[in-house]
Structures are given as C-alpha cells and as structure tokens.
Amino acid sequence: MDPTDPQAACFEAGVKFGSLYHQFAGTPVAPDSTASLEQAMAEAIENQPFCESVTVTIDEGRVREAIDHDEGYTELTGALMDVEMHIDYEGVLVHTEMRMVDGYPRMRVVSVEP
Amino acid sequence: MDPTDPQAACFEAGVKFGSLYHQFAGTPVAPDSTASLEQAMAEAIENQPFCESVTVTIDEGRVREAIDHDEGYTELTGALMDVEMHIDYEGVLVHTEMRMVDGYPRMRVVSVEP
Amino acid sequence: MDPTDPQAACFEAGVKFGSLYHQFAGTPVAPDSTASLEQAMAEAIENQPFCESVTVTIDEGRVREAIDHDEGYTELTGALMDVEMHIDYEGVLVHTEMRMVDGYPRMRVVSVEP
Amino acid sequence: MDPTDPQAACFEAGVKFGSLYHQFAGTPVAPDSTASLEQAMAEAIENQPFCESVTVTIDEGRVREAIDHDEGYTELTGALMDVEMHIDYEGVLVHTEMRMVDGYPRMRVVSVEP
Numbered sequence: 001m002d003p004t005d006p007q008a009a010c011f012e013a014g015v016k017f018g019s020l021y022h023q024f025a026g027t028p029v030a031p032d033s034t035a036s037l038e039q040a041m042a043e044a045i046e047n048q049p050f051c052e053s054v055t056v057t058i059d060e061g062r063v064r065e066a067i068d069h070d071e072g073y074t075e076l077t078g079a080l081m082d083v084e085m086h087i088d089y090e091g092v093l094v095h096t097e098m099r100m101v102d103g104y105p106r107m108r109v110v111s112v113e114p
Numbered sequence: 115m116d117p118t119d120p121q122a123a124c125f126e127a128g129v130k131f132g133s134l135y136h137q138f139a140g141t142p143v144a145p146d147s148t149a150s151l152e153q154a155m156a157e158a159i160e161n162q163p164f165c166e167s168v169t170v171t172i173d174e175g176r177v178r179e180a181i182d183h184d185e186g187y188t189e190l191t192g193a194l195m196d197v198e199m200h201i202d203y204e205g206v207l208v209h210t211e212m213r214m215v216d217g218y219p220r221m222r223v224v225s226v227e228p
Numbered sequence: 229m230d231p232t233d234p235q236a237a238c239f240e241a242g243v244k245f246g247s248l249y250h251q252f253a254g255t256p257v258a259p260d261s262t263a264s265l266e267q268a269m270a271e272a273i274e275n276q277p278f279c280e281s282v283t284v285t286i287d288e289g290r291v292r293e294a295i296d297h298d299e300g301y302t303e304l305t306g307a308l309m310d311v312e313m314h315i316d317y318e319g320v321l322v323h324t325e326m327r328m329v330d331g332y333p334r335m336r337v338v339s340v341e342p
Numbered sequence: 343m344d345p346t347d348p349q350a351a352c353f354e355a356g357v358k359f360g361s362l363y364h365q366f367a368g369t370p371v372a373p374d375s376t377a378s379l380e381q382a383m384a385e386a387i388e389n390q391p392f393c394e395s396v397t398v399t400i401d402e403g404r405v406r407e408a409i410d411h412d413e414g415y416t417e418l419t420g421a422l423m424d425v426e427m428h429i430d431y432e433g434v435l436v437h438t439e440m441r442m443v444d445g446y447p448r449m450r451v452v453s454v455e456p
Contacts (some may be wrong), residue, residue: 033275
C-alpha cells in the first residue's frame with residue numbers, strides 16, 4: 001500500500017535523525033566547542049525539506065567525563081547529546097527525540113499530529 | 115498522539131536511509147571499487163535494528179562520468195547510486211528506495227504492509 | 229628512517245585536513261547557515277593535537293550557484309570552501325591551505341618553518 | 343620555506359589517515375560485517391593520489407566486547423581497528439600506521455625512505 005501522509009511524515013523525520021547522527025558522529029568536541037557544534041548541527045539539518053526545527057544539546061558534563069585528560073577532547077557520540085526535532089510534512093506534525101535510556105541513546109517518535 | 119506501529123516502522127526506515135547516506139557520502143570511489151563499497155554499505159546498515167535487507171547499486175557508468183580524468187576517482191553522492199531497503203518493525207513491512215528523479219536523488223516509501 | 233620533526237609536523241597537518249574534509253563533506257548547507265558551519269568546523273579541528281588555528285571560509289556565492297532552487301540547500305564539498313590551517317609540532321610551524329586550482333580543490337603545504 | 347618532497351609525502355600520508363578515520367568512524371559494524379568493511383575502507387582510500395596500499399584490520403574480538411548484547415552491533419572507532427598505509431610521493435616512500443598504544447589509537451609515521 002502507498003504510505004499515508006502521517007507515515008511519509010515519520011519517514012522524513014527518520015531521515016533527518018539518521019542524517020544528523022551519521023554526519024556529525026565522530027566530530028572532535030571539547031567543553032568549549034559544544035556551543036558552535038550544537039548550532040551548526042541544528043542549522044544544517046533545518047535546511048532539509050519538511051524540517052521545522054532542530055534542537056541539539058551537547059552535555060558538557062558528559063563531554064568532560066568522556067575526555068582523555070591527555071588529549072583534551074573526545075569524539076561526538078549519541079551518548080553525549082540530546083536532540084529534539086519537529087517535522088511538518090503536508091500539515092502532519094511529527095515530534096521526535098533522542099535521549100539516553102538505560103545507558104543507550106534512543107531515537108523515537110514522541111507524537112504525530114493530527 | 116503516540117505513533118502507530120506503521121508510523122514507527124516508517125520512522126525506522128527513514129533513520130536507516132539518513133544513516134546510509136550521510137555515513138558514506140564523500141567516500142572516494144572509482145569503477146573498480148564500487149563492488150566492495152556496495153557490499154560494505156549494505157552489510158553495515160543491515161546491522162541496524164529492524165533492517166531486513168539493503169541493496170546498494172553504484173552505477174559504474176555514472177561514476178566514470180563524474181571522474182576527473184587526472185584524479186581517477188570521485189566522491190560518492192546520491193546521484194551515483196540506487197538503494198532499496200526493507201524494514202520489518204513489529205510485523206509491519208516497509209519498502210523504501212532512493213532513485214534519480216528529474217536529475218535529483220529522491221528517497222521515498224514505496225509501500226507499507228499490512 | 230624515523231621521521232624528522234618537520235616530517236612528523238607535516239603528517240599531523242595532513243591528518244587535520246583529511247579529518248576536516250571527510251567529517252564535514254556532505255553537510256547540508258545554505259547561504260544563511262554557512263557562518264555556523266564555518267565556526268563549528270574550525271573549533272572542532274582546533275581541538276586536535278598540535279592544531280594552532282583553523283580558518284574555514286564557505287563561499288556564499290558558490291553555495292548559491294550549487295543550490296537546486298527547489299530544495300534551497302546543497303551539500304558541502306571542497307569546491308565550496310577555502311581552508312587555512314596552522315600546525316605547531318615541537319616548535320615546527322606548518323602552514324597549509326585548501327583552495328580551488330583549475331577547478332578542483334587542492335590541499336597543500338604552503339610553508340614549513342624553521 | 344617550501345616543503346621538501348619528504349615533507350609533502352608525509353602531508354599526503356596524513357591526509358589519507360584523517361580521511362579514512364573520519365569517513366568511516368561511526369559505521370555500524372558487527373563480527374560478520376568486519377570483512378566487507380575492511381575491504382571497502384582499503385579500496386576507497388587507495389583511490390586517493392599517491393596511495394600505494396592500505397590494510398585495515400578490524401578486530402573481531404574487540405568488536406564483540408564493544409557490542410551491546412541487545413543491539414548486536416557497535417559503531418566503528420579507532421579502538422577497534424589497526425591500519426597500515428604506504429604512500430609513494432615522487433619516489434619518497436612513507437609507511438604509516440594506527441595502533442592502540444596505552445589504550446588509545448595512535449596514528450604515526452613509521453618510516454620515510456629515502
């Protein structure tokens with residue numbers, strides 16, 4: 001069966017999450033470079049079609065814990081950030097997020113409206 | 115509203131597409147390295163949850179056209195490949211593909227069953 | 229033979245260039261998101277060892293030309309940016325850059341001092 | 343001062359290492375997909391100029407240890423692989439490697455000849 005608009009909207013939401021994750025995972029990050037990386041990630045993905053807003057929060061405390069003290073930086077992983085995204089596809093609003101659950105980063109659809 | 119299983123299945127399908135694209139776009143590729151890259155891309159993404167099968171076809175003719183003759187290689191983009199993917203999420207089967215449409219690579223949901 | 233300090237410094241400079249290029253190539257970019265991406269790229273790579281400074285200039289005019297008018301964005305490639313980098317390895321200063329030469333982005337060592 | 347040929351050769355070697363690392367770090371990998379990923383990484387980077395040979399060895403034992411048993415896969419990092427590379431730039435041969443040293447992956451120039 002052809003996808004419904006809400007199904008296509010959820011597909012688009014997934015594309016944005018996979019894009020954000022695999023474009024930026026591995027980026028060198030330190031406590032004083034989290035702000036520029038958060039902004040660049042959000043603005044980059046907001047360029048993609050149907051993407052209303054993206055909020056990336058890289059946790060400075062988790063970055064500090066992940067850092068090898070000799071090196072002074074670490075590489076971005078899902079465990080270091082929380083992400084929220086809002087998609088608007090043909091009037092269907094999809095809210096998605098990535099958060100740590102039981103020690104692992106989980107991407108999920110929070111709500112689909114209407 | 116919480117997502118239905120078919121909506122969550124489409125989200126998962128989108129995550130795989132965004133992952134495949136942004137993990138591997140930019141990889142140096144030449145006509146005689148398309149086969150190993152196709153296989154590695156498919157096997158990498160098939161590791162992800164709910165992902166039944168992935169088929170990547172990098173078009174050697176398009177790779178040849180994209181190559182600068184001095185260099186002998188180009189970088190992988192969506193314009194050089196076709197991708198098919200099958201997702202099985204809680205019994206919902208989603209078939210997705212990326213193909214060139216009007217000169218641009220388009221990712222879309224082909225069908226959702228049942 | 230073991231590398232000399234200037235040779236090791238040039239190796240480190242190359243690592244930073246390869247990292248910057250392959251981490252960020254493929255990022256969705258539009259004229260109004262070039263500034264945040266430039267800053268994030270520079271600050272990310274400056275985290276790496278021996279990296280004194282990085283300057284990334286994404287050319288808005290070239291971004292506009294690369295954009296498909298239907299989509300409103302393109303993906304970052306070497307053709308859209310100029311990069312300068314200064315490495316300090318054990319007192320050896322290496323200056324490197326990436327610029328368009330004859331239509332292709334070229335990475336090169338500008339100078340090694342002393 | 344302009345770089346010497348051995349310095350330029352070391353720069354090229356570094357570019358290949360940074361490229362390999364940041365192109366492929368983050369790729370989903372499991373014990374039965376290490377072989378295809380090793381081959382694709384080697385063949386991709388061998389496409390780049392002056393790159394004679396690349397050998398990538400992803401350690402299945404380290405992949406198993408890194409895997410979350412619920413997921414069945416992990417993401418490629420420097421800690422999971424050893425890499426050897428040989429560069430030939432204008433007759434200068436550079437041998438480089440990445441290996442675990444004191445718990446961290448270290449990239450280094452092994453030798454420069456002549």
